Amino acid sequence: MPRILLTGGAGYIGSHTYVALMAAGYEVTILDNFENADRGVIDRLARLSGTEVDVVEGSVLNRTLLDRLFAEKSFDGAVHFAAKKAVGESVARPLDYFEANIGGLVTLAQAMRDAGVFRIVFSSTATVYGEPEVFPLTEDLPLSYTSPYAFTKLTCEQILAQAARADPWVVGVLRYFNPVGAHPSGLIGEDPRGIPDNLMPFIAKVAMGEMETLRVFGNDYDTPDGTALRDYIHVMDLARAHVQSLDALMEGRAHTLNIGTGSPVSVLEMHAAYQDAVGRTLPYEIAPRRVGDVPKLYADPARAREVLGFSAEHGLEEMCTSSWTWVQAQARGWGFNS
Numbered sequence: 001m002p003r004i005l006l007t008g009g010a011g012y013i014g015s016h017t018y019v020a021l022m023a024a025g026y027e028v029t030i031l032d033n034f035e036n037a038d039r040g041v042i043d044r045l046a047r048l049s050g051t052e053v054d055v056v057e058g059s060v061l062n063r064t065l066l067d068r069l070f071a072e073k074s075f076d077g078a079v080h081f082a083a084k085k086a087v088g089e090s091v092a093r094p095l096d097y098f099e100a101n102i103g104g105l106v107t108l109a110q111a112m113r114d115a116g117v118f119r120i121v122f123s124s125t126a127t128v129y130g131e132p133e134v135f136p137l138t139e140d141l142p143l144s145y146t147s148p149y150a151f152t153k154l155t156c157e158q159i160l161a162q163a164a165r166a167d168p169w170v171v172g173v174l175r176y177f178n179p180v181g182a183h184p185s186g187l188i189g190e191d192p193r194g195i196p197d198n199l200m201p202f203i204a205k206v207a208m209g210e211m212e213t214l215r216v217f218g219n220d221y222d223t224p225d226g227t228a229l230r231d232y233i234h235v236m237d238l239a240r241a242h243v244q245s246l247d248a249l250m251e252g253r254a255h256t257l258n259i260g261t262g263s264p265v266s267v268l269e270m271h272a273a274y275q276d277a278v279g280r281t282l283p284y285e286i287a288p289r290r291v292g293d294v295p296k297l298y299a300d301p302a303r304a305r306e307v308l309g310f311s312a313e314h315g316l317e318e319m320c321t322s323s324w325t326w327v328q329a330q331a332r333g334w335g336f337n338s
């Protein structure tokens with residue numbers, strides 16, 4: 001079966017995609033600098049996949065390392081996750097985001113080109129739609145950026161489009177909506193360093209008693225319950241979308257796709273669903289709107305269904321129960337040297 005380089009494969013979405021690719025019969029090498037991932041995940045990936053993990057510690061900015069990797073292994077393609085992804089941090093440190101996200105992609109793509117490897121799945125984001133007014137979001141909407149992070153993702157999409165005019169690239173761009181949840185085993189999940197940015201890790205910390213209360217950023221939006229709407233997608237569905245994207249690239253079928261459920265969920269609905277999963281009241285308070293937030297963001301998932309045959313299968317309850325299983329298992333430890 002084809003061999004794939006999985007950059008950022010020790011991270012949240014990368015680790016779930018690793019498990020899905022191995023289960024699909026791909027051979028996978030993980031490249032990760034562990035800047036935003038715990039090394040213990042590798043043992044747990046070995047447990048989940050039933051075999052040793054081929055992992056290389058290093059950065060996609062290290063061209064010498066990449067050249068050695070592509071010389072040693074005959075890769076058929078790459079899935080590129082390795083990037084910085086915190087919107088707020090990107091506002092404070094834009095140059096670090098340009099270096100890591102744009103510099104990282106260009107360095108990887110140059111190494112791939114020089115090794116004659118032209119299939120790449122690129123991890124993009126729905127925030128390339130800026131502040132949309134038409135819903136649900138389709139892939140042909142105008143693109144813009146509201147943060148340096150979104151700028152790097154939009155720029156990388158366009159870099160790959162330009163590169164494909166010069167060389168025979170076959171590119172899969174996946175625009176994620178809001179990834180949440182965890183593998184049902186509780187062995188892998190979202191493991192943000194420090195104070196989380198995202199909603200579900202925050203609710204999880206309240207459920208674990210690590211934070212007092214959830215702050216709901218605004219309840220005066222033009223939405224059914226006043227809180228913002230997002231298209232939350234289970235990370236297991238998102239991982240499967242990457243396998244189907246890669247399968248399409250192996251057949252020479254390039255694509256740019258929204259990966260979402262098409263079903264918007266509000267902050268208060270997510271809070272209530274998590275509360276049901278935990279089985280007790282989770283305190284929250286209404287706080288001011290967060291700067292930069294958009295009121296709504298949800299996908300029209302039709303093109304992913306047409307092009308890949310992909311549809312999300314896991315619902316809100318599984319998103320919350322799998323997250324709750326994960327954070328409890330993480331707190332207990334996994335009972336082996338991880």
Ligand code: WQD
Nearest residue numbers: 085087125127197198199202215216217228230267290293
């Ligand atoms: C979701 C909703 C918040 C925390 C970002 C990036 C996106 C992707 C996912 C990288 C919003 C509300 C949150 C809290 C809250 N990241 N919220 N209290 O902002 O939609 O998307 O993360 O790929 O690119 O833009 O996700 O989880 O931060 O927020 O009320 O403590 O939850 O206001 O409405 P977001 P989020």
